[in-house]
Amino acid sequence: MPVTTLDGHSIHVNDEGFLTDPAEWSEDLATTLAAQIGIQLTDAHWQVIRFLREDYAKTGETATIRRVSTAGGTPVKQLFALFPQKPAKKMAYIAGLPKPHGCV
Amino acid sequence: MTTTESAPAIVPQFDSEPSGRTLAIICSKGTLDMAYPGLVLANAALGEGIETHLFFTFWGFEMINKKTMHELKFTPLGNTATHLPQGLGGVPWMTNVATARLKKSIAEVGVPEVPEFLEQIVASGGHLWACRMSADMNHLTLADLYEGVEDIISAADFIDKTDGAQLLFI
Numbered sequence: 001m002p003v004t005t006l007d008g009h010s011i012h013v014n015d016e017g018f019l020t021d022p023a024e025w026s027e028d029l030a031t032t033l034a035a036q037i038g039i040q041l042t043d044a045h046w047q048v049i050r051f052l053r054e055d056y057a058k059t060g061e062t063a064t065i066r067r068v069s070t071a072g073g074t075p076v077k078q079l080f081a082l083f084p085q086k087p088a089k090k091m092a093y094i095a096g097l098p099k100p101h102g103c104v
Numbered sequence: 105m106t107t108t109e110s111a112p113a114i115v116p117q118f119d120s121e122p123s124g125r126t127l128a129i130i131c132s133k134g135t136l137d138m139a140y141p142g143l144v145l146a147n148a149a150l151g152e153g154i155e156t157h158l159f160f161t162f163w164g165f166e167m168i169n170k171k172t173m174h175e176l177k178f179t180p181l182g183n184t185a186t187h188l189p190q191g192l193g194g195v196p197w198m199t200n201v202a203t204a205r206l207k208k209s210i211a212e213v214g215v216p217e218v219p220e221f222l223e224q225i226v227a228s229g230g231h232l233w234a235c236r237m238s239a240d241m242n243h244l245t246l247a248d249l250y251e252g253v254e255d256i257i258s259a260a261d262f263i264d265k266t267d268g269a270q271l272l273f274i
Contacts, residue, residue: 002114004113004114004115005113006113006115013114015114016114016116017113017114017115017116018116036113036115037115037116037118064214065151065224065228066214066216066224067214069224075227076224076227076228077227077228080227080228080229084153085118085119085152085153086118086151086152086153087151088151089116089118090118093116093118102213102214103144103147103148103215104144104147104148104213104214104215104216104221
Protein backbone atom coordinates (compact mmCIF):
# COMPACT_ATOMS: atom_id res chain seq x y z
CA MET A 1 0.00 0.00 0.00
CA PRO A 2 1.87 3.10 -1.19
CA VAL A 3 2.22 6.27 0.79
CA THR A 4 2.02 9.47 -1.19
CA THR A 5 2.60 13.06 -0.20
CA LEU A 6 0.25 15.78 -1.36
CA ASP A 7 0.72 19.35 -0.31
CA GLY A 8 2.31 18.31 2.97
CA HIS A 9 -0.27 15.57 3.67
CA SER A 10 1.23 12.09 3.90
CA ILE A 11 -1.52 9.61 3.02
CA HIS A 12 -1.96 5.89 2.34
CA VAL A 13 -3.48 5.29 -1.08
CA ASN A 14 -4.21 2.38 -3.41
CA ASP A 15 -2.46 2.14 -6.77
CA GLU A 16 -5.05 4.47 -8.33
CA GLY A 17 -4.57 7.14 -5.68
CA PHE A 18 -7.75 6.62 -3.61
CA LEU A 19 -7.26 6.89 0.15
CA THR A 20 -7.21 3.48 1.81
CA ASP A 21 -7.78 4.81 5.32
CA PRO A 22 -10.80 7.16 5.48
CA ALA A 23 -9.54 8.30 8.90
CA GLU A 24 -6.60 10.07 7.25
CA TRP A 25 -9.05 12.44 5.56
CA SER A 26 -9.65 16.02 6.62
CA GLU A 27 -11.49 18.93 5.03
CA ASP A 28 -8.15 20.55 4.36
CA LEU A 29 -6.99 17.41 2.55
CA ALA A 30 -10.23 17.37 0.51
CA THR A 31 -9.36 20.76 -0.93
CA THR A 32 -5.96 19.38 -1.96
CA LEU A 33 -7.44 16.18 -3.45
CA ALA A 34 -10.02 18.20 -5.40
CA ALA A 35 -7.29 20.47 -6.78
CA GLN A 36 -5.39 17.38 -8.01
CA ILE A 37 -8.29 16.55 -10.31
CA GLY A 38 -8.99 20.12 -11.34
CA ILE A 39 -11.93 20.88 -9.05
CA GLN A 40 -12.22 23.94 -6.85
CA LEU A 41 -14.65 23.17 -4.05
CA THR A 42 -17.72 25.39 -3.67
CA ASP A 43 -20.51 25.16 -1.07
CA ALA A 44 -22.43 22.87 -3.41
CA HIS A 45 -19.43 20.51 -3.63
CA TRP A 46 -19.05 20.56 0.15
CA GLN A 47 -22.67 19.59 0.67
CA VAL A 48 -22.05 16.47 -1.42
CA ILE A 49 -18.68 15.65 0.16
CA ARG A 50 -20.05 16.00 3.69
CA PHE A 51 -23.03 13.80 2.82
CA LEU A 52 -20.68 11.13 1.46
CA ARG A 53 -18.60 11.22 4.64
CA GLU A 54 -21.63 11.01 6.94
CA ASP A 55 -23.26 8.29 4.86
CA TYR A 56 -20.08 6.22 4.78
CA ALA A 57 -19.74 6.53 8.56
CA LYS A 58 -23.31 5.22 8.92
CA THR A 59 -23.46 2.53 6.22
CA GLY A 60 -19.82 1.57 5.63
CA GLU A 61 -20.39 2.00 1.88
CA THR A 62 -19.63 4.83 -0.51
CA ALA A 63 -22.89 6.34 -1.78
CA THR A 64 -23.61 5.95 -5.50
CA ILE A 65 -24.78 8.83 -7.70
CA ARG A 66 -28.34 7.67 -7.13
CA ARG A 67 -27.97 7.60 -3.37
CA VAL A 68 -26.36 11.05 -3.28
CA SER A 69 -29.33 12.39 -5.24
CA THR A 70 -32.14 10.61 -3.38
CA ALA A 71 -30.75 10.58 0.18
CA GLY A 72 -28.27 13.46 -0.07
CA GLY A 73 -30.54 15.87 -1.91
CA THR A 74 -28.26 16.97 -4.76
CA PRO A 75 -29.97 16.28 -8.11
CA VAL A 76 -28.22 13.98 -10.61
CA LYS A 77 -27.89 16.73 -13.20
CA GLN A 78 -26.12 18.96 -10.69
CA LEU A 79 -23.74 16.14 -9.71
CA PHE A 80 -22.65 15.86 -13.33
CA ALA A 81 -22.10 19.64 -13.39
CA LEU A 82 -20.12 19.68 -10.12
CA PHE A 83 -18.00 16.59 -10.84
CA PRO A 84 -17.90 16.40 -14.64
CA GLN A 85 -17.71 13.14 -16.61
CA LYS A 86 -17.23 10.70 -13.73
CA PRO A 87 -19.14 12.03 -10.73
CA ALA A 88 -19.21 8.85 -8.64
CA LYS A 89 -15.45 8.32 -8.73
CA LYS A 90 -14.56 11.99 -8.38
CA MET A 91 -16.86 12.48 -5.37
CA ALA A 92 -15.44 9.39 -3.69
CA TYR A 93 -11.86 10.45 -4.36
CA ILE A 94 -12.32 13.91 -2.86
CA ALA A 95 -14.19 12.46 0.12
CA GLY A 96 -11.31 10.07 0.77
CA LEU A 97 -13.52 7.01 0.31
CA PRO A 98 -13.29 3.87 -1.86
CA LYS A 99 -15.02 3.87 -5.25
CA PRO A 100 -18.70 2.92 -4.85
CA HIS A 101 -19.48 -0.80 -5.25
CA GLY A 102 -23.14 -0.43 -6.14
CA CYS A 103 -24.22 -0.77 -9.79
CA VAL A 104 -26.86 1.96 -9.61
CA MET B 105 18.90 9.85 0.47
CA THR B 106 15.89 12.03 -0.20
CA THR B 107 14.15 9.74 -2.66
CA THR B 108 10.79 9.80 -0.87
CA GLU B 109 10.50 13.53 -1.36
CA SER B 110 10.97 13.31 -5.09
CA ALA B 111 8.46 10.47 -5.60
CA PRO B 112 5.58 11.66 -7.79
CA ALA B 113 2.19 11.96 -6.07
CA ILE B 114 -0.24 9.14 -6.86
CA VAL B 115 -3.39 10.74 -8.23
CA PRO B 116 -6.21 9.06 -10.20
CA GLN B 117 -6.17 9.87 -13.89
CA PHE B 118 -9.74 11.00 -14.55
CA ASP B 119 -9.91 12.21 -18.12
CA SER B 120 -11.41 15.66 -17.89
CA GLU B 121 -12.19 15.61 -21.60
CA PRO B 122 -14.85 13.30 -23.07
CA SER B 123 -13.25 10.03 -24.16
CA GLY B 124 -15.03 9.99 -27.51
CA ARG B 125 -16.44 6.57 -26.61
CA THR B 126 -20.12 6.15 -27.48
CA LEU B 127 -22.49 3.39 -26.45
CA ALA B 128 -25.71 2.54 -28.31
CA ILE B 129 -28.23 0.26 -26.62
CA ILE B 130 -31.19 -1.17 -28.51
CA CYS B 131 -34.02 -2.06 -26.12
CA SER B 132 -36.39 -4.48 -27.85
CA LYS B 133 -38.03 -6.27 -24.92
CA GLY B 134 -41.12 -5.28 -22.96
CA THR B 135 -40.90 -7.40 -19.83
CA LEU B 136 -39.86 -6.06 -16.44
CA ASP B 137 -36.82 -8.32 -16.17
CA MET B 138 -35.52 -7.45 -19.63
CA ALA B 139 -35.99 -3.71 -19.15
CA TYR B 140 -33.27 -3.52 -16.54
CA PRO B 141 -30.10 -4.73 -18.31
CA GLY B 142 -30.19 -1.83 -20.75
CA LEU B 143 -31.03 0.71 -18.07
CA VAL B 144 -28.32 -0.44 -15.67
CA LEU B 145 -25.66 -0.49 -18.39
CA ALA B 146 -26.72 2.90 -19.76
CA ASN B 147 -26.54 4.38 -16.28
CA ALA B 148 -23.13 2.84 -15.66
CA ALA B 149 -21.77 4.13 -18.96
CA LEU B 150 -23.05 7.66 -18.28
CA GLY B 151 -21.38 7.58 -14.87
CA GLU B 152 -18.09 6.91 -16.66
CA GLY B 153 -18.54 9.90 -18.93
CA ILE B 154 -19.52 7.83 -21.99
CA GLU B 155 -22.02 9.28 -24.48
CA THR B 156 -25.00 6.93 -24.39
CA HIS B 157 -28.00 6.47 -26.70
CA LEU B 158 -30.94 4.15 -26.13
CA PHE B 159 -33.18 3.11 -29.04
CA PHE B 160 -36.54 1.64 -28.07
CA THR B 161 -38.04 -0.67 -30.64
CA PHE B 162 -40.81 -3.27 -30.88
CA TRP B 163 -41.68 -4.49 -27.37
CA GLY B 164 -39.13 -2.08 -25.95
CA PHE B 165 -41.82 0.56 -26.52
CA GLU B 166 -43.47 -0.72 -23.36
CA MET B 167 -40.64 0.97 -21.46
CA ILE B 168 -41.37 4.44 -22.87
CA ASN B 169 -45.12 4.29 -23.54
CA LYS B 170 -46.71 6.44 -20.81
CA LYS B 171 -49.58 3.92 -20.59
CA THR B 172 -47.38 0.88 -19.95
CA MET B 173 -44.05 2.08 -18.53
CA HIS B 174 -45.33 1.90 -14.94
CA GLU B 175 -46.80 -1.57 -15.44
CA LEU B 176 -44.14 -3.80 -16.95
CA LYS B 177 -44.61 -7.41 -15.91
CA PHE B 178 -42.60 -10.53 -15.33
CA THR B 179 -43.70 -14.11 -15.89
CA PRO B 180 -41.97 -17.36 -14.97
CA LEU B 181 -43.64 -18.97 -18.04
CA GLY B 182 -41.04 -20.12 -20.53
CA ASN B 183 -38.26 -18.99 -18.20
CA THR B 184 -36.57 -22.09 -16.81
CA ALA B 185 -34.11 -19.92 -14.88
CA THR B 186 -36.80 -19.32 -12.25
CA HIS B 187 -36.59 -23.07 -11.42
CA LEU B 188 -40.33 -23.19 -10.83
CA PRO B 189 -42.55 -25.88 -12.39
CA GLN B 190 -43.64 -24.46 -15.74
CA GLY B 191 -47.30 -25.35 -15.01
CA LEU B 192 -47.22 -22.94 -12.09
CA GLY B 193 -46.57 -20.05 -14.44
CA GLY B 194 -50.00 -20.50 -15.99
CA VAL B 195 -51.90 -20.31 -12.72
CA PRO B 196 -54.14 -17.21 -12.56
CA TRP B 197 -52.42 -14.23 -10.90
CA MET B 198 -49.03 -15.91 -11.07
CA THR B 199 -47.78 -13.09 -13.32
CA ASN B 200 -48.88 -10.53 -10.76
CA VAL B 201 -47.28 -12.44 -7.90
CA ALA B 202 -44.01 -12.91 -9.81
CA THR B 203 -44.00 -9.25 -10.87
CA ALA B 204 -44.55 -8.03 -7.31
CA ARG B 205 -41.72 -10.24 -6.03
CA LEU B 206 -39.30 -9.09 -8.69
CA LYS B 207 -40.19 -5.44 -8.08
CA LYS B 208 -39.53 -5.94 -4.38
CA SER B 209 -36.14 -7.54 -5.03
CA ILE B 210 -35.18 -4.67 -7.34
CA ALA B 211 -36.30 -2.04 -4.81
CA GLU B 212 -34.35 -3.80 -2.05
CA VAL B 213 -31.06 -3.19 -3.85
CA GLY B 214 -31.91 0.50 -4.19
CA VAL B 215 -32.64 0.39 -7.92
CA PRO B 216 -35.52 2.60 -9.10
CA GLU B 217 -38.58 1.60 -11.08
CA VAL B 218 -38.42 2.00 -14.87
CA PRO B 219 -39.85 5.55 -15.20
CA GLU B 220 -37.64 6.91 -12.45
CA PHE B 221 -34.64 5.09 -13.90
CA LEU B 222 -35.26 6.72 -17.29
CA GLU B 223 -35.44 10.08 -15.53
CA GLN B 224 -32.05 9.45 -13.93
CA ILE B 225 -30.57 8.43 -17.29
CA VAL B 226 -31.84 11.62 -18.94
CA ALA B 227 -30.55 13.73 -16.02
CA SER B 228 -27.15 12.04 -16.49
CA GLY B 229 -27.08 13.18 -20.11
CA GLY B 230 -28.38 10.00 -21.78
CA HIS B 231 -30.35 10.17 -25.04
CA LEU B 232 -33.63 8.30 -25.56
CA TRP B 233 -34.92 7.59 -29.07
CA ALA B 234 -38.10 5.86 -30.21
CA CYS B 235 -38.34 3.66 -33.31
CA ARG B 236 -40.39 5.12 -36.16
CA MET B 237 -41.74 1.75 -37.39
CA SER B 238 -42.86 0.71 -33.89
CA ALA B 239 -44.58 4.06 -33.36
CA ASP B 240 -46.38 3.82 -36.71
CA MET B 241 -47.46 0.20 -36.14
CA ASN B 242 -48.99 1.11 -32.78
CA HIS B 243 -50.34 4.50 -33.92
CA LEU B 244 -48.32 6.32 -31.26
CA THR B 245 -46.91 9.84 -31.42
CA LEU B 246 -44.31 11.62 -29.33
CA ALA B 247 -47.13 12.82 -27.04
CA ASP B 248 -47.85 9.19 -26.06
CA LEU B 249 -44.26 8.63 -25.00
CA TYR B 250 -42.23 9.46 -21.91
CA GLU B 251 -41.26 13.14 -22.06
CA GLY B 252 -37.52 12.33 -21.91
CA VAL B 253 -37.73 10.70 -25.35
CA GLU B 254 -36.08 13.17 -27.71
CA ASP B 255 -37.71 12.06 -30.95
CA ILE B 256 -39.19 9.27 -33.01
CA ILE B 257 -36.57 8.36 -35.58
CA SER B 258 -36.02 5.76 -38.29
CA ALA B 259 -33.60 2.88 -37.87
CA ALA B 260 -31.35 4.54 -40.44
CA ASP B 261 -31.31 7.77 -38.42
CA PHE B 262 -30.31 5.85 -35.31
CA ILE B 263 -27.50 4.09 -37.14
CA ASP B 264 -26.39 7.47 -38.41
CA LYS B 265 -26.49 9.10 -34.96
CA THR B 266 -24.46 6.31 -33.40
CA ASP B 267 -21.70 6.18 -35.99
CA GLY B 268 -18.68 4.47 -34.46
CA ALA B 269 -20.54 3.50 -31.27
CA GLN B 270 -20.28 0.24 -29.41
CA LEU B 271 -23.64 -1.45 -29.71
CA LEU B 272 -25.72 -3.62 -27.40
CA PHE B 273 -28.89 -5.36 -28.52
CA ILE B 274 -31.18 -6.34 -25.69
